[in-house]
Amino acid sequence: MSEAPPLRVAVVGSGPAGFYAAGQLLASEEPRVEVDLIDRLPTPWGLVRLGVAPDHPNIKAVSRAFERIAARPGFRFLGNVEVGRDLTHGELTELYGAVVYAIGAQTDRRLGIPGEELPGSWPATSFVAWYNGHPDFQHLEFDLSHERAVVIGNGNVALDVARMLALTPAELAPTDTTDAAIEAINAAGVKEIVVVGRRGPVQAAWTPVEVGELGELAGADILVDPAELELDAASAAELEAAPPTVKRNVEHLREYAARTPDGKHRAIRLRFLLSPVAIVGDERVEAIELVRNELVDGRAVPTDGRELLDCGIVFRSVGYRGVPLPDVPFDEGRCTVPNDGGRVVDAAGAAVRGVYCAGWIKRGPSGVIGTNKKDATETIELLLEDARAGALASGQAAGAVDRLLRDRGVAVVTQSGWEAIDAAERAAGEPHGRPRLKLAAWDELLEAAGFDPVSG
Ligand SMILES: Cc1cc2nc3c(=O)[nH]c(=O)nc-3n(C[C@H](O)[C@H](O)[C@H](O)COP(=O)(O)OP(=O)(O)OC[C@H]3O[C@@H](n4cnc5c(N)ncnc54)[C@H](O)[C@@H]3O)c2cc1C
Numbered sequence: 093m094s095e096a097p098p099l100r101v102a103v104v105g106s107g108p109a110g111f112y113a114a115g116q117l118l119a120s121e122e123p124r125v126e127v128d129l130i131d132r133l134p135t136p137w138g139l140v141r142l143g144v145a146p147d148h149p150n151i152k153a154v155s156r157a158f159e160r161i162a163a164r165p166g167f168r169f170l171g172n173v174e175v176g177r178d179l180t181h182g183e184l185t186e187l188y189g190a191v192v193y194a195i196g197a198q199t200d201r202r203l204g205i206p207g208e209e210l211p212g213s214w215p216a217t218s219f220v221a222w223y224n225g226h227p228d229f230q231h232l233e234f235d236l237s238h239e240r241a242v243v244i245g246n247g248n249v250a251l252d253v254a255r256m257l258a259l260t261p262a263e264l265a266p267t268d269t270t271d272a273a274i275e276a277i278n279a280a281g282v283k284e285i286v287v288v289g290r291r292g293p294v295q296a297a298w299t300p301v302e303v304g305e306l307g308e309l310a311g312a313d314i315l316v317d318p319a320e321l322e323l324d325a326a327s328a329a330e331l332e333a334a335p336p337t338v339k340r341n342v343e344h345l346r347e348y349a350a351r352t353p354d355g356k357h358r359a360i361r362l363r364f365l366l367s368p369v370a371i372v373g374d375e376r377v378e379a380i381e382l383v384r385n386e387l388v389d390g391r392a393v394p395t396d397g398r399e400l401l402d403c404g405i406v407f408r409s410v411g412y413r414g415v416p417l418p419d420v421p422f423d424e425g426r427c428t429v430p431n432d433g434g435r436v437v438d439a440a441g442a443a444v445r446g447v448y449c450a451g452w453i454k455r456g457p458s459g460v461i462g463t464n465k466k467d468a469t470e471t472i473e474l475l476l477e478d479a480r481a482g483a484l485a486s487g488q489a490a491g492a493v494d495r496l497l498r499d500r501g502v503a504v505v506t507q508s509g510w511e512a513i514d515a516a517e518r519a520a521g522e523p524h525g526r527p528r529l530k531l532a533a534w535d536e537l538l539e540a541a542g543f544d545p546v547s548g
């Protein structure tokens with residue numbers, strides 16, 4: 093008796109959500125599943141490679157779990173394949189029994205204030221991608237010559253940006269930060285990095301470990317004005333009832349406010365209850381105008397108080413934002429793919445057969461790496477339920493997508509191509525005591541994967 097053909101699933105996006113989804117699918121025995129994990133980049137792991145701060149190697153080590161998933165039978169990596177460019181949504185639904193979109197949030201939220209587009213005003217998304225070696229961001233030049241940099245936002249990404257700017261040469265040296273970024277940060281004239289939150293210390297989105305490590309930086313004092321830690325009655329009550337993480341955040345801040353600065357080379361100053369109203373400058377950023385807020389029912393409401401802060405560069409770290417893919421349903425308000433537990437739904441709320449989503453594009457740009465495991469598991473349980481109910485076709489044999497991509501001249505980076513990139517990067521880092529020296533140019537990546545960049 094011949095065995096039933098496996099269910100063939102395309103998972104689009106090889107960040108944490110895509111890998112956890114692939115892992116859940118490959119663990120299924122009935123139906124048996126084969127996964128093509130597709131990414132527009134020649135490298136997998138999404139924000140674990142290109143978002144997580146390079147001075148946090150222990151967090152990047154989650155990639156070992158992804159490598160174990162990639163080693164399972166039935167797994168293929170199809171890198172350098174962009175859905176919407178190299179393959180359409182319609183083709184994916186023809187080729188595969190099911191498609192899982194795990195494309196993350198590819199751009200930044202805007203502040204919507206005058207001066208946001210001035211040279212020197214940057215989304216944190218670009219800076220993070222640059223220092224992490226994302227091949228689309230290596231042409232950027234960040235002018236770090238002014239002595240003050242401002243970071244807008246009170247999330248963990250804002251702290252990553254502030255901390256990266258404050259690291260000493262000795263702290264940067266053992267990381268996989270790109271050499272260009274290490275050189276620029278080491279040579280920067282920045283003396284003070286001001287992190288600006290629109291609400292108070294109790295409402296900050298960051299987490300205690302990340303706030304706590306600011307106090308241990310070798311080359312930067314951490315400055316907090318005790319007056320900005322004074323809580324109104326509502327915030328005091330909120331803190332009283334808050335989870336331990338919020339209490340620990342505030343304890344760290346109070347400890348910082350009580351410190352006497354050591355006079356280190358740089359300083360990170362944490363400010364609260366201030367919103368940017370304009371980024372100011374003739375040709376480029378010269379200052380930022382801030383309005384003092386008060387909290388009303390937990391919301392930041394502007395008062396008459398204003399201040400102008402001289403600065404040469406502004407990083408807007410107010411969240412990532414999902415972008416639509418052609419022909420895939422999209423909720424313009426939430427910037428996510430509309431779904432019911434991971435089953436993609438159309439404008440009328442009806443499930444789109446065989447189409448699913450997971451991770452940041454499913455629930456919005458929040459949550460740590462592990463959050464995506466639970467999230468992907470929820471999606472894949474529904475997908476397998478649909479498969480077991482006979483609602484999904486099995487999909488075409490692997491050769492069909494391979495032929496289509498070959499005919500289109502797409503240089504597909506397979507798992508072995510990625511492993512060649514990985515080996516080259518690790519070998520280049522090893523003599524310098526660094527985890528890897530990232531290849532950050534498209535042609536270098538493709539060449540390391542075995543393609544001849546000249547003849548294609
Ligand atoms: C700067 C930063 C630092 C972070 N640091 C930490 C941390 O220290 N610890 C922690 O636990 N969490 C951290 N997080 C959160 C964590 O990275 C996210 O929760 C997680 O990466 C989201 O996973 P995802 O798979 O949904 O998206 P992503 O990781 O963004 O992966 C999406 C993937 O989809 C691919 N893709 C996009 N569009 C297409 C397309 N059209 N075709 C094919 N492929 C496509 C992308 O190339 C990418 O590889 C951080 C987040 C950021 C932004």
Ligand SMILES: NC(=O)c1ccc[n+]([C@@H]2O[C@H](COP(=O)([O-])OP(=O)(O)OC[C@H]3O[C@@H](n4cnc5c(N)ncnc54)[C@H](OP(=O)(O)O)[C@@H]3O)[C@@H](O)[C@H]2O)c1
Binds near residue numbers: 203299368
């Ligand atoms: N080390 C880690 O574990 C780590 C590192 C990096 C990222 N991450 C995770 O990745 C996710 C994304 O992080 P994130 O920092 O991008 O997002 P985030 O946690 O949602 O923080 C966004 C911040 O921007 C502020 N903000 C939003 N709109 C604003 C506006 N118009 N003006 C001023 N401030 C505004 C928010 O303030 P309000 O609260 O007032 O809206 C909030 O402080 C988070 O879940 C984070 O924990 C984790």
